Amino acid sequence: MTRTGKLAKSIIGGIGLLLTMLAAASSDRPDTLVLGRISDDPQVDVARLKPVLDLVVPKLAAAGIVRGEILLARDPVQMRNYLRRGRVDWVTETAAMAAMLGADAKAKPIVRAMRENEGAYHSVFFVRRDSGIETLDQLPGKLLALQSRSSTSAFYLPLLMLKEKGLTLVELASPDDLPMPGQVGFALARTELNIAAWVEKGLVDVGAFSNTDWDNPEHMPESFRSHMRVIARTADVPRAVELVRADLPPPLQQALTQALLGLGDDVAADSALRKYFGTTRFVALDAVHLGTLQQLGQAVLSLRREVE
Incomplete structure (x- = not known):
């Protein structure tokens, strides 16, 4: 610095x-x-x-x-x-x-x-269209990008949905780390744009943030979004x-x-x-x-x- x-x-x-x-x-x-x-x-x-x-x-x-x-x-x-x-x-x-x-x-x-x-929103899980990932059940052994521990839509709602499905969660220090077999790893990208960029560049397998972020070109540029698809959504809060x-x-x-x-x-x-x-x-x-x-x-x- x-x-x-x-x-x-x-x-x-x-x-x-x-x-x-x-x-x-x-x-x-x-x-x-x-x-x-x-x-x-x-x-x-x-x-x-x-x-x-x-x-x-x-x-x-x-x-x-x-x-x-x-x-x-x-x-x-x-x-x-x-x-x-x-x-x-x-x-x-x-x-x-x-x-x-x-x-x-x-x-x-x-x-x-x-x-x-x-008045309400929800989280979306998204992947690259060429990832081969269709459902959340395919996430063990994969890496998820989230924002920060203070985010409802880009931390708590996605992790709660994975926990409800019985998946094992582990935090990783960076997208360079890999989860153990059977675990869903997650790393914190700090901003919504970083989440989208990490998925676009193949640094992680899946990203999650709010449906309003998905529709916001400042958080999900159209050049990224055209390569992505949503595989799951949480309930509204x-x-x-x-x-x-x-x-x-x-x-x-x-x-x-x-x-x-x-x-x-x-x-x-x-x-x-x-x-x-x-x-x-x-x-x-x-x-x-x-x-x-x-x-x-x-x-x-x-x-x-x-x-x-």
């Missing part, structure tokens, strides 16, 4: 530390709402979160809120601890992380986010979920829920919502969604124990 790269990394790390210190102080004050997210890019995620936070805080004045802060966690374990200790009030996450925080930290889902006007800590006062929880639901009808909120991970509006969670998240939470916790 160059000196410039090291300096940039130090600055970004410093931003995360500063935000943590600010939120740690403000969360002890009942007039402050702390919004959290699991992040590996604090500078980018703060820019995404702050506009919506700034819109929501004034709507909570009747509940005693006068200011907002952001607290980012480096991984699910740190966010779980923040929720349990009351250092975070509200968390925005994708389905798997939200479900796990619900199971592990008793966080309560309050609304789901529509992203690019889609909510795109994204907003949660609150288990002991958030009910009046504040209700006020926050109503504030989020109302943003979709506020034209002045359009820009802030788009920055908020491409959100178009927030919608209510029904019994089916809640049941899906509860089942997913237990499955994710079990999977994490198995692959860590």
Whole structure:
């Protein structure tokens, strides 16, 4: 890494530390709402979160809120601890992380986010057309490209589907490694485009990410896609979920829920919502969604124990 790269990394790390210190102080004050997210890019995620936070805080004045802060966690374990200790009030996450925080930290889902006007998505497994692979049953001894451990559609959903089929999973350090016979190896490519590129170049046998990534030429270029085919799909899950800590006062929880639901009808909120991970509006969670998240939470916790 160059000196410039090291300096940039130090600055970004410093931003995360500063935000943590600010939120740690403000969360002890009942007039402050702390919004959290699991992040590996604090500078980018703060820019995404702050506009919506700034819109929501004034709507909570009747509940005693006068200011907002952001607290980012480096991984699910740190966010779980923040929720349990009351250092975070509200968390925005994708389905798997939200479900796990619900199971592990008793966080309560309050609304789901529509992203690019889609309320649900699923994962797709894809291979090169000339691979000879037709079904997931052919994956033992093969290598799967996934994104990262914080991804619902490009980590948890694919691995859960393979686990349900009784396949043995093993993480490999790079696509240069090979799984033992009878095992399905998986390696982390870090980005959706890398997943597609690894399959295209023959570095791995199969890739998996969301159906929205499959349809996005920035993640699956047409020059790659023309060589690919989908061999399996997972069930749908909510795109994204907003949660609150288990002991958030009910009046504040209700006020926050109503504030989020109302943003979709506020034209002045359009820009802030788009920055908020491409959100178009927030919608209510029904019994089916809640049941899906509860089942997913237990499955994710079990999977994490198995692959860590």
